[in-house]
Amino acid sequence: AKASVAIAALPNTEELKNSIIKHLHGSLGTDVNKASPQAWWRATCAAVNEYVYDGLRNTQRTHYQQNTRAVHYFSLEYLMGRLFSNNLHNLGVYDAAKDALAQLGLNIADLEDQEEDMALGNGGLGRLAACFIDSMATLNYPAIGYGIHYEHGLFKQEFSDGRQIERPDSWREYGNPWEICRPESIQEISVYGYVETTYDLQGKMKKVWHPGRIIKGVPWDIPVVGYQGSSVNVLRLWESRASDFFNWDVFNSGGYIDAARQNIEAETISKVLYPNDETDAGKELRLIQQYFFCSCSLKDIIRRYKRANGDDWSKFADQVAIQLNDTHPAVAIPELMRILVDRAEMSWDDAWNICQHVFAYTNHTLLPEALEKWSVRLFEKVLPRHLEIIYEINRRFLVEQVDVLWPGDNEKKRKLSIIEEGHEPMVRMGHLSVVGSFRVNGVAEIHSELVKSDLFPEMVALWPDKFTNVTNGVTPRRWLKACNPRLAKLLDETIGDEWPRDLKQLSKFAAFADDPAIQDAFMAIKQQNKADLATVVKKLTNISIDPHAIFDIQIKRLHEYKRQHLNLLHILALYRRILQNPDYDMVPRVFLFGAKAAPGYKLAKEIIYAINKVAEKINNDKRVKNRLKVVFMPNYRVTLAEKMIPAADVSEQISTAGKEASGTGNMKLALNGAVTVGTLDGANIEIAEEVGPDNISIFGLTVDEVKALQAKGYHSWDYYYQDAEIKAILDWLETDYFTPGKPGELSAIKRSLLEGGDPYLVLADFQSYVKAHEKVDTWYRDQAGWAKKAILNTALMGKFTSDRSIEDYVERVWKLDACKISQQ
Numbered sequence: 001a002k003a004s005v006a007i008a009a010l011p012n013t014e015e016l017k018n019s020i021i022k023h024l025h026g027s028l029g030t031d032v033n034k035a036s037p038q039a040w041w042r043a044t045c046a047a048v049n050e051y052v053y054d055g056l057r058n059t060q061r062t063h064y065q066q067n068t069r070a071v072h073y074f075s076l077e078y079l080m081g082r083l084f085s086n087n088l089h090n091l092g093v094y095d096a097a098k099d100a101l102a103q104l105g106l107n108i109a110d111l112e113d114q115e116e117d118m119a120l121g122n123g124g125l126g127r128l129a130a131c132f133i134d135s136m137a138t139l140n141y142p143a144i145g146y147g148i149h150y151e152h153g154l155f156k157q158e159f160s161d162g163r164q165i166e167r168p169d170s171w172r173e174y175g176n177p178w179e180i181c182r183p184e185s186i187q188e189i190s191v192y193g194y195v196e197t198t199y200d201l202q203g204k205m206k207k208v209w210h211p212g213r214i215i216k217g218v219p220w221d222i223p224v225v226g227y228q229g230s231s232v233n234v235l236r237l238w239e240s241r242a243s244d245f246f247n248w249d250v251f252n253s254g255g256y257i258d259a260a261r262q263n264i265e266a267e268t269i270s271k272v273l274y275p276n277d278e279t280d281a282g283k284e285l286r287l288i289q290q291y292f293f294c295s296c297s298l299k300d301i302i303r304r305y306k307r308a309n310g311d312d313w314s315k316f317a318d319q320v321a322i323q324l325n326d327t328h329p330a331v332a333i334p335e336l337m338r339i340l341v342d343r344a345e346m347s348w349d350d351a352w353n354i355c356q357h358v359f360a361y362t363n364h365t366l367l368p369e370a371l372e373k374w375s376v377r378l379f380e381k382v383l384p385r386h387l388e389i390i391y392e393i394n395r396r397f398l399v400e401q402v403d404v405l406w407p408g409d410n411e412k413k414r415k416l417s418i419i420e421e422g423h424e425p426m427v428r429m430g431h432l433s434v435v436g437s438f439r440v441n442g443v444a445e446i447h448s449e450l451v452k453s454d455l456f457p458e459m460v461a462l463w464p465d466k467f468t469n470v471t472n473g474v475t476p477r478r479w480l481k482a483c484n485p486r487l488a489k490l491l492d493e494t495i496g497d498e499w500p501r502d503l504k505q506l507s508k509f510a511a512f513a514d515d516p517a518i519q520d521a522f523m524a525i526k527q528q529n530k531a532d533l534a535t536v537v538k539k540l541t542n543i544s545i546d547p548h549a550i551f552d553i554q555i556k557r558l559h560e561y562k563r564q565h566l567n568l569l570h571i572l573a574l575y576r577r578i579l580q581n582p583d584y585d586m587v588p589r590v591f592l593f594g595a596k597a598a599p600g601y602k603l604a605k606e607i608i609y610a611i612n613k614v615a616e617k618i619n620n621d622k623r624v625k626n627r628l629k630v631v632f633m634p635n636y637r638v639t640l641a642e643k644m645i646p647a648a649d650v651s652e653q654i655s656t657a658g659k660e661a662s663g664t665g666n667m668k669l670a671l672n673g674a675v676t677v678g679t680l681d682g683a684n685i686e687i688a689e690e691v692g693p694d695n696i697s698i699f700g701l702t703v704d705e706v707k708a709l710q711a712k713g714y715h716s717w718d719y720y721y722q723d724a725e726i727k728a729i730l731d732w733l734e735t736d737y738f739t740p741g742k743p744g745e746l747s748a749i750k751r752s753l754l755e756g757g758d759p760y761l762v763l764a765d766f767q768s769y770v771k772a773h774e775k776v777d778t779w780y781r782d783q784a785g786w787a788k789k790a791i792l793n794t795a796l797m798g799k800f801t802s803d804r805s806i807e808d809y810v811e812r813v814w815k816l817d818a819c820k821i822s823q824q
């Protein structure tokens with residue numbers, strides 16, 4: 001048995017095998033002769049958990065004994081995916097488990113497929129949170145993730161005649177072996193009601209909130225296993241329940257049915273993840289979700305703090321840092337103020353001083369429609385006391401900060417006020433987050449600059465040192481070691497096995513970029529990964545694809561700014577060229593998409609439909625002679641990403657410059673040796689800096705050029721009339737060529753690009769995009785040259801590990817010390 005840091009003894013193959021059988025009998029109540037794959041999977045999870053829990057106990061005891069400063073990551077989303085192979089890899093027992101299962105006559109891959117994805121997130125923001133908690137545990141930082149234990153994660157996607165259908169996700173319908181319920185740490189929180197102003201005997205005013213509803217929060221803990229026996233941290237997710245105490249009252253007053261209804265309403269809070277949908281904005285339930293988990297989490301933090309420090313609040317800001325993952329948890333700021341001022345009876349100034357040393361805020365988007373605002377009316381109904389507190393925060397901010405720098409300037413006050421005045425007054429959560437935090441960061445260099453210049457320029461004038469950048473990253477454990485075992489093995493053999501915890505080591509691989517043997521090995525691995533994906537594609541879509549074609553992949557949420565429709569226009573251009581010139585010379589290409597559209601986002605759904613219809617036509621057109629295939633993979637999710645990314649030759653990162661805050665899929669694909677076709681947007685800019693101009697195909701307008709074009713007036717019609725190819729393609733979409741007998745079914749895209757004014761400059765970037773792809777085609781014809789580019793992409797992506805992001809947060813924001821875990 002191998003020793004590690006947090007875990008006393010890790011099992012060998014024999015010990016694991018015995019433990020799996022022990023749990024098959026003792027935890028699952030079944031037998032080797034009749035156990036289902038599901039039972040084997042559960043027994044293996046239980047066996048693994050023996051070691052995970054050992055690390056968990058040692059970590060929690062060490063943190064308690066050392067009374068460490070800790071970071072508390074507040075996020076509405078954690079897009080975890082599956083945990084089985086991740087936990088095995090991070091414990092360092094994947095091969096032992098694989099062998100143990102093989103000896104039992106089982107294939108580990110079949111067991112992996114028993115697990116549902118834990119899809120408690122929408123996309124980039126949620127997956128980033130998952131990568132970050134992996135890195136924080138790996139780097140031994142005292143850290144806890146707080147969020148919501150949604151009963152239903154992101155919807156499952158099906159296609160019906162090419163149209164997206166949403167189905168509920170029930171990831172834990174039959175339980176989840178990784179989570180531990182902690183009823184001993186239940187919290188109660190309040191919503192609704194009214195505020196009473198009272199005066200004590202000294203005449204001092206006191207505000208008393210009489211809540212209308214009390215709700216119970218039940219914590220579920222998910223162990224977060226650091227790589228190679230580092231810390232085992234916790235992800236704590238709150239589930240809402242009706243409060244026993246409250247319902248008793250209703251029950252006694254004869255309101256049995258009312259009590260049942262209130263039960264249902266309380267349990268609705270953690271029922272479902274909001275699918276990132278404009279039409280959902282402003283929904284009461286979403287605000288209650290935000291407040292519910294923030295209040296539960298703050299009370300949990302305070303309980304732990306008081307256990308160590310009693311009623312002395314003076315060390316609170318030394319011990320506690322809270323990172324707000326976007327503005328979604330920003331209501332934690334007035335909630336901490338309420339607890340300190342109303343409950344702990346602290347002075348406003350002392351309480352505010354604590355808040356401003358505890359909270360830090362990460363901005364993840366500049367899109368105006370995604371900047372959160374809540375109507376004052378709704379806030380007052382749900383959280384009346386918090387609205388008063390926000391008013392007071394705002395009053396002091398405007399008087400003590402804004403009016404001091406810009407005396408008498410009402411225009412500045414109007415712009416900076418946390419309350420947006422108008423027909424329907426709104427609370428601006430971004431403003432609240434900046435005012436209440438000691439640090440604000442964007443998620444890539446360019447994005448952080450735009451946060452300062454375009455979003456909060458006056459806030460920068462007030463607090464220049466508050467703003468910083470932390471470029472995103474991804475965990476190389478899941479996104480290389482676990483998902484691409486063939487490449488991981490080649491790396492181990494050529495540069496040693498330190499790279500998963502020190503990704504800069506990958507640069508040693510660059511020395512092999514010209515080595516024919518390594519080039520062959522690298523390309524052979526890509527080929528095998530592509531063959532594996534082709535099998536998956538055949539199974540899921542019944543489309544046959546040739547593993548020797550270029551696999552060109554765009555995987556991300558469906559949004560106009562991400563421009564999947566630009567990709568589609570390029571596919572149509574190639575198709576048209578083939579039809580016009582039967583000998584059109586191109587390297588065969590398979591275009592693969594994976595994307596979910598928000599259920600209420602009409603145009604996004606039309607784009608999915610159009611891609612599916614175009615795919616149907618092209619894939620069945622003999623004249624194409626296999627030069628082109630188009631595949632839209634259904635139900636894109638973390639588990640599918642893990643199968644697609646290792647098989648990618650080309651990575652599509654084609655957002656309008658200035659719109660994609662960072663991107664993280666771009667990092668995963670390049671890390672696995674894909675060549676990026678991308679705009680100078682988000683982290684693409686930093687990827688281009690790292691891999692160099694020979695190893696990336698950049699196209700399109702820059703941020704400054706986009707601004708200039710929009711300032712002078714962009715007229716998409718000009719491109720339509722002046723570019724015969726664009727005109728032909730858009731007109732083609734209006735015919736019934738792709739939807740026989742139903743002309744006009746695909747016209748929504750053309751309409752948005754012409755009558756709609758093409759808000760994301762698709763037509764402006766089109767020809768530049770076509771050329772970027774012609775460059776890729778030329779590059780690919782030189783196989784040794786391509787191998788070199790692919791190798792250099794992998795070798796030069798070391799910057800983009802989430803370990804580096806976390807070290808940046810520690811240095812620039814959290815000021816934490818790592819904590820070595822001691823064994824009992």
Ligand code: 26V
Pocket residue numbers: 122123124125126128274275276277278280281326364365370443472660661662663664682
């Ligand atoms: C907005 C809403 C609004 C209504 C209901 C649910 C919901 C959920 C999420 C959002 C905003 C999402 C912002 C976001 O995901 N930003 C992405 O963050 C990634 C990690 O930093 C980054 O790589 C992507 O570029 C950025 O789009």
